[in-house]
Amino acid sequence: MIDPFLSEWISFGLRWLHVITAIAWIGSSFYFIHLDLSLRKAPTLPPGAGGEAWQVHGGGFYNMRKYLVAPPEMPAELTWFKWESYATWLSGFFLLVWVYYLGHELYLVDPQVRPLTGWQAAAFGIGGLAFFWLVYEGLCRSPLGRSDTALLGVGLVVIMGAAWAFGQVFGGRGAMLHTGAMIATWMSGSVFVVIIPNQKKVVATLLAGGTPDPRLGAQAKQRSLHNNYLTLPVVFLMLSNHYPLAYQSRWNWLIAGLVVVAGALIRHFFNQRHAHRPTPWWTWAAAALALAIAAALSLDGAPSRAMAAPRAAELTTLAGHREEALGLLRARCAMCHARQPGWEGIGTAPKGVVLETAGDIERQAPAIRNHAVLTHAMPPGNITEMSLEERRRIALWLAARDIRPEH
Ligand code: HEC
Numbered sequence: 356m357i358d359p360f361l362s363e364w365i366s367f368g369l370r371w372l373h374v375i376t377a378i379a380w381i382g383s384s385f386y387f388i389h390l391d392l393s394l395r396k397a398p399t400l401p402p403g404a405g406g407e408a409w410q411v412h413g414g415g416f417y418n419m420r421k422y423l424v425a426p427p428e429m430p431a432e433l434t435w436f437k438w439e440s441y442a443t444w445l446s447g448f449f450l451l452v453w454v455y456y457l458g459h460e461l462y463l464v465d466p467q468v469r470p471l472t473g474w475q476a477a478a479f480g481i482g483g484l485a486f487f488w489l490v491y492e493g494l495c496r497s498p499l500g501r502s503d504t505a506l507l508g509v510g511l512v513v514i515m516g517a518a519w520a521f522g523q524v525f526g527g528r529g530a531m532l533h534t535g536a537m538i539a540t541w542m543s544g545s546v547f548v549v550i551i552p553n554q555k556k557v558v559a560t561l562l563a564g565g566t567p568d569p570r571l572g573a574q575a576k577q578r579s580l581h582n583n584y585l586t587l588p589v590v591f592l593m594l595s596n597h598y599p600l601a602y603q604s605r606w607n608w609l610i611a612g613l614v615v616v617a618g619a620l621i622r623h624f625f626n627q628r629h630a631h632r633p634t635p636w637w638t639w640a641a642a643a644l645a646l647a648i649a650a651a652l653s654l655d656g657a658p659s660r661a662m663a664a665p666r667a668a669e670l671t672t673l674a675g676h677r678e679e680a681l682g683l684l685r686a687r688c689a690m691c692h693a694r695q696p697g698w699e700g701i702g703t704a705p706k707g708v709v710l711e712t713a714g715d716i717e718r719q720a721p722a723i724r725n726h727a728v729l730t731h732a733m734p735p736g737n738i739t740e741m742s743l744e745e746r747r748r749i750a751l752w753l754a755a756r757d758i759r760p761e762h
Pocket of ligand 1: 684692706723734741
């Protein structure tokens with residue numbers, strides 16, 4: 356057993372690294388897309404250059420030129436952009452192993468979905484990522500891959516299907532996170548097996564004095580396009596693990612699909628704008644609609660619907676309901692959420708949430724509503740077997756607070 360304090364710091368360190376590498380990757384990707392779209396023809400361009408852009412940043416002016424296939428002469432030094440992507444994937448994978456596979460009990464497995472052991476859960480997770488990566492590669496290379504529109508439609512179905520499939524083996528949190536990791540694997544995979552190798556082949560052919568195969572560039576361009584449109588959805592899916600409304604709903608696979616649509620639409624807005632094409636303002640309305648549907652589904656699919664709503668006649672005194680809620684929260688939550696947690700592997704109260712005294716639970720009331728009543732994110736995987744009736748008793752306390760907050 357790893358010391359819980361050490362474990363927490365390693366998790367923090369890996370997350371820090373992952374967020375920074377992702378910023379570097381997404382930042383350079385946004386930059387190059389913007390640059391590419393803003394290139395303009397100019398009479399002064401040297402032979403082989405397709406466009407140029409002037410930019411100002413950090414106290415100087417930059418004159419960027421793009422050589423469509425390659426410059427007439429290879430420069431002695433070339434900067435490649437690939438480690439941003441590889442480091443993001445690698446740090447993300449280690450984080451997945453550290454938080455989700457080693458912490459499968461709390462974060463990944465939901466015994467009501469499937470009572471998996473840690474090894475089984477990791478096998479499903481890694482196997483799923485590998486399987487769906489092969490599906491994506493197969494689709495891009497198949498005749499279907501020649502039409503961007505067809506690929507878009509099928510890709511969306513694959514993403515929702517994968518979210519649904521992961522939801523058949525993991526709890527909602529692990530399912531949404533694996534859907535994000537799957538898309539991230541497609542993206543880094545594209546850099547690793549298509550974009551960089553193709554570019555290397557082009558450089559090698561040019562150095563040998565030959566003419567590069569234009570298909571190599573076209574393939575890389577297609578993968579870059581996918582990566583561009585998938586950037587925003589993947590970040591949403593990665594962050595969703597902090598928002599049980601998004602992952603605990605039985606419609607989470609549909610929410611994943613809607614977020615892919617919304618994220619792609621928002622990207623589209625910026626792509627068009629940076630290319631100085633007519634700005635598609637409608638994309639915001641469409642994205643907002645998709646997100647509003649996602650939000651509505653998150654509530655409709657919330658497990659709280661399975662509980663009978665508290666009736667006013669059931670309410671007694673606020674103090675009485677609070678006393679009852681405190682008893683239940685102590686019994687079901689305080690082994691982890693205590694000043695000195697008793698749960699093996701938990702060193703300090705998770706997220707600083709302590710649920711031991713009446714004052715504690717009053718302070719945490721909104722969070723308790725979100726995590727244990729509206730959704731069943733807590734206890735993780737219902738590990739302490741909180742019953743529906745117990746959650747309803749807590750809902751009664753919250754209802755009593757809403758009605759008579761002064762007591
Ligand atoms: C087995 C240990 C365990 C039990 C039991 C448990 N929790 Fe948690 N709780 C955690 C962990 C671990 C986290 C941190 C989750 C994360 O990293 O996102 C957490 C986080 C939370 C948070 C903060 C969420 C956030 O993102 O800020 C709240 C609120 C919470 N729990 C409430 C409860 C309630 C209410 C119960 C009882 C109904 C409960 N927990 C039972 C382990 C537990």
